[in-house]
Amino acid sequence: MSKQPYKQVQQQGIALLMAMMVVALATVTAVSLVHEQTLIIRKTEHIRNSDTALMYSLGLEDFARLILLKDKKDSKIDSLDENWAIGIPALPIDGGFLSGSLQDAQSQxxxxxxxxxxxxxxxxxxxxxxxxxxxxxxxxxxxxxxxxxxxxxxxxxxxxxxxxxxxxxxxxxxxxxxxxxxxxxxxxxxxxxxxxxxxxxxxxxxxxxxxxxxxxxxxxxxxxxxxxxxxxxxxxxxxxxxxxxxxxxxxxxxxxxxxVSTEYFQASGQVTLGEKTIFVNTLIHRDKKGVTTILSRKLGEFS
Ligand SMILES: [Ca+2]
Ligand SMILES: [Ca+2]
The missing domain is CATH 1.10.40.60 (EpsJ-like)
Known part of the structure; x- marks a missing residue:
């Protein structure tokens, strides 16, 4: 099979990531709707944005784990031309935007x-x-x-x-x-x-x-x-x-x-909703089968 040009492979990679992202976010949105109904007594937009942003950032984490599982099935090595290494640029969501990236913690x-x-x-x-x-x-x-x-x-x-x-x-x-x-x-x-x-x-x-x-x-x-x-x-x-x-x-x-491969990845995400911005930094371990474990999570907030 002839090797596809790098740019073409990367574009296909981005398209795939976007498709996976839509699935991951659909789940988050569904949870978010239920969550909203149960919290009608909460009055301020501020709190609502904060909760939703938090759920989106956890959705980003799930998305990262999904990519890493798929990557383990696709290849024995870990290199910078693989899908996990392509970040999510600022992606519009209802009321704001989000972005995320994965870094190989064993590159440092x-x-x-x-x-x-x-x-x-x-x-x-x-x-x-x-x-x-x-x-x-x-x-x-x-x-x-x-x-x-x-x-x-x-x-x-x-x-x-x-x-x-x-x-x-x-x-x-x-x-x-x-x-x-x-x-x-x-x-x-x-x-x-x-x-x-x-x-x-x-x-x-x-x-x-x-x-x-x-x-x-x-x-x-x-x-x-x-x-x-x-x-x-x-x-x-x-x-x-x-x-x-x-x-x-x-x-x-x-x-x-x-x-030539890696077990530890650092996932970074940023979710902005209205005035609220949440940062999440998560250390993920991936075993030989592609099963991932969250080792630590740091959440930060700007408002
Ligand atoms: Ca790989
Ligand atoms: Ca000592």
Whole structure:
């Protein structure tokens, strides 16, 4: 079968997404109508919009799970030319609009995996490439590890943080949000903003997916060939296996911590109804069969 041009495939992808979206939203609207009837005593438009926006945002989440299930059935790998990677642009709904996107959480470095030496070395290389001083890394490890013993002079545990003007204590567990990094000794807003696009926090040690990582992360691999060549090669045809990568790039990747597929996705949605805007950020785990689980959900509201 001849390969269809990328643009055509993408257009078909968008058409399919829209069709799936209509089905997902029809359910939300039906629920919303019932909900409205039972809540007639609620007087303000404001509250009604807020409830409906919340239901739409949960509808977006369901929609994301549907796409991920279908994707698992369609392909063994996860790459940026697949349907899940196409965002929903601002789509008009009754009284407002919504939009959404899915990101591969394994395209970013998981800072919760830094207690493994190989991962720490990789993170150091990423920081060096981004011109971020690596002095904070021992304190980051102390923040995550369960004990109260500082690793070295740059490390920090409760002794250090409780002595600050505004005292707090170390978490001594995995981070639940990347912004926690701002609390770590040696970290500041400037360094954080440089790192932010390339880091994430996941509940277990994870692999990096070479079909989705940015060039900045690719450059952290030992003796990595030119990153432009890597990105071009991947855009021509995503890597089907690590062996396929080795053959085409004439370079061997580390034996551990690398994959061509993904288990963790970050879904982001935005729903605006009248004056009300709701944001939802959901971390989704997808297993080998395509079954998804919501691991965390953050809701925000602007009005
Ligand atoms: Ca896939
Ligand atoms: Ca500790």
């Amino acid at each position: 470095f998981n800072i919760n995996s830094v207690l493994v030496q190989e991962n720490e070395d990789r993170f150091k290389a990423i920081c060096n490439n981004l011109d971020v001083n690596i002095d904070f890394i021992p304190a980051l490890k102390d923040w995550i590890d369960s004990d109260q013993e500082t690793l070295d002079a740059d490390g920090a545990e409760d002794d250090y943080y409780t002595g600050l003007e505004q005292p707090y204590r170390t978490a001594n567990r995995l981070m639940s949000d990347v912004s926690e990094l701002l609390l770590v000794k040696g970290m500041d807003r400037e360094k954080f903003e440089l790192l932010k696009p390339f880091i994430t926090v996941l509940p277990v040690t994870t692999t990096l997916n070479i079909n989705t990582i940015p060039a900045e992360i690719y450059k952290s691999f030992k003796n990595a060939p030119d990153s432009d060549q890597f990105i071009n090669e991947r855009e021509k045809d995503p890597f089907s296996t690590l062996e396929d990568y080795k053959k085409r790039m004439k370079h061997e990747l580390p034996a551990n911590g690398i994959s």
